[in-house]
């Protein structure tokens with residue numbers, strides 16, 4: 334492989350490419366694995382490998398601008414007295430205060446509230462800023478239980494029991510010493526400056542039978558008012574979703590391996606888990622096999638960037654999606670206007686993933702008060718709201734073109750795949766054929 | 775005194791009655807009978823109630839307790855007083871694993887023994903076990919004090935943060951980064967106070983103290999890149 338700045342007769346190894354060799358040198362120098370934020374960077378079968386079949390003779394489209402196309406979603410209809418109603422299927426994923434600045438959390442709350450959707454706390458508890466600015470706030474119940482208390486639990490509009498994350502299924506959170514300020518340390522009951530590695534499994538229950546009792550406890554404490562979600566990192570998704578439903582979840586959140594993280598070992602991000610595209614059909618199959626599809630709602634996350642991705646998740650059978658990385662980019666993460674500063678950190682705008690170092694020039698993944706001030710939460714909220722509006726409009730555009738008056742009515746039959754891998758994973762036919770690998774010949 | 779028989783009422787009905795007291799305190803003395811080891815009895819209390827439970831309880835009894843004083847006249851299942859914030863929980867019999875897990879405050883007293891992971895991830899409470907504790911007790915425990923009047927199982931205090939552990943009997947093994955520490959008069963006094971609160975007459979000078987060596991607090995980087 335040649336590159337512009339090398340001579341034509343030099344050939345780069347596909348196996349030992351420059352990134353690989355740089356990592357070997359880095360490991361040799363430091364003796365510690367690479368830790369970073371962001372999600373998987375390798376190329377994976379993804380939503381870009383699917384296409385929609387717009388209406389033509391055999392299907393009847395809806396007028397793109399005027400005809401109604403419902404986007405409202407109700408989450409938690411199974412057991413909760415107060416399900417969550419969101420106006421768009423795009424929700425904000427759990428990202429901790431600690432990983433993100435208080436301003437960033439506030440901006441996420443403002444943006445989500447402006448468009449009638451929910452936002453989510455993270456590994457580190459609930460801050461008054463985000464509760465105050467979030468009309469609908471999902472409270473994460475994590476293995477670490479940092480900052481977990483029944484008062485905040487009762488303030489939540491839903492509870493999300495986190496079993497895992499797509500970026501690191503089987504691993505716990507990580508927040509390095511640079512970001513453990515007095516406030517973060519106080520909220521997590523940890524000494525200031527420790528390289529905090531959260532537990533990877535819950536402390537007081539082990540298998541799905543225990544989880545059923547734990548869910549019951551959370552329901553008892555909140556008097557059965559709010560929905561209980563279970564979030565899993567995508568691996569053995571078919572079985573995990575079944576067990577989550579059996580344990581009593583109102584909503585299952587499936588996070589694929591492209592899902593973002595604030596800090597995880599690179600080896601974990603790139604080598605553990607399955608792509609979001611592969612996980613959704615497994616989750617939907619599990620729900621259908623139990624007769625629970627649409628009764629237990631499915632939220633999907635991991636690499637969602639635009640309205641087409643949203644529409645594709647819905648067409649595969651999800652009820653809603655969650656976004657992390659894209660929401661941060663909307664706030665200004667990796668903004669080219671800070672390119673010089675990214676370069677000083679050894680990175681560049683568009684490449685920056687050292688969220689764990691807490692030096693984010695955009696003031697988002699930091700606890701440095703001076704950097705954090707760069708993000709105005711009102712302006713950030715406005716941008717996030719705009720971005721979610723665009724995602725919703727784009728998804729509606731596609732749904733109408735497919736003749737659907739509700740985003741929810743999109744279905745696998747509306748899509749084809751561009752590659753064999755994506756056809757096999759998404760279980761839709763290869764474009765121009767009726768062939769779904771593994772299902773027909 | 776209000777008496778609730780769990781053969782006649784559901785746990786849901788009981789918990790709702792107890793929760794209602796946090797809005798409007800009508801009755802602060804409660805007695806619960808015929809528990810049959812049911813789960814989630816008296817969890818989420820948020821009022822100064824005295825709750826006596828006559829019988830064995832299942833998982834998460836008195837979970838997330840705030841302010842209330844709960845006494846279990848029997849054995850307790852997994853995760854008794856998990857994430858307790860304040861108040862006291864007293865188990866007269868034995869407790870299963872994860873007793874007092876993640877508890878932030880209050881006092882948990884167990885007259886008998888506990889299973890594995892007693893005080894796992896505890897965050898500031900005091901736990902006194904008059905018997906033995908099982909393996910991996912105080913795993914990743916962050917703050918507060920665990921007192922064991924009997925023996926402790928394998929890997930005590932593995933990956934410990936700032937929780938202090940006192941053990942009178944044998945410790946089968948210490949977990950990663952947990953070490954024995956010197957005991958001064960200050961520690962004996964502190965321990966005596968806690969033993970008194972737990973109604974124990976043990977002599978504090980018979981206990982050894984364990985804590986974190988703090989060697990796992992930060993990654994070891996040979997040469998920051």
Ligand SMILES: Cc1cc2nc3c(=O)[nH]c(=O)nc-3n(C[C@H](O)[C@H](O)[C@H](O)COP(=O)(O)O)c2cc1C
Pocket residue numbers: 370371372426427428429432433454455456457473495497498499506564588591592593594595634635636637655656657658659688698
């Ligand atoms: C900065 C950051 C912090 C995160 N913190 C948490 C967390 O505390 N708990 C959690 O369950 N997931 C956390 N996640 C994962 C997100 O909830 C979500 O699963 C993921 O970002 C979705 O994929 P996407 O980033 O491609 O949209 C975090 C992600 C990012 C980018």
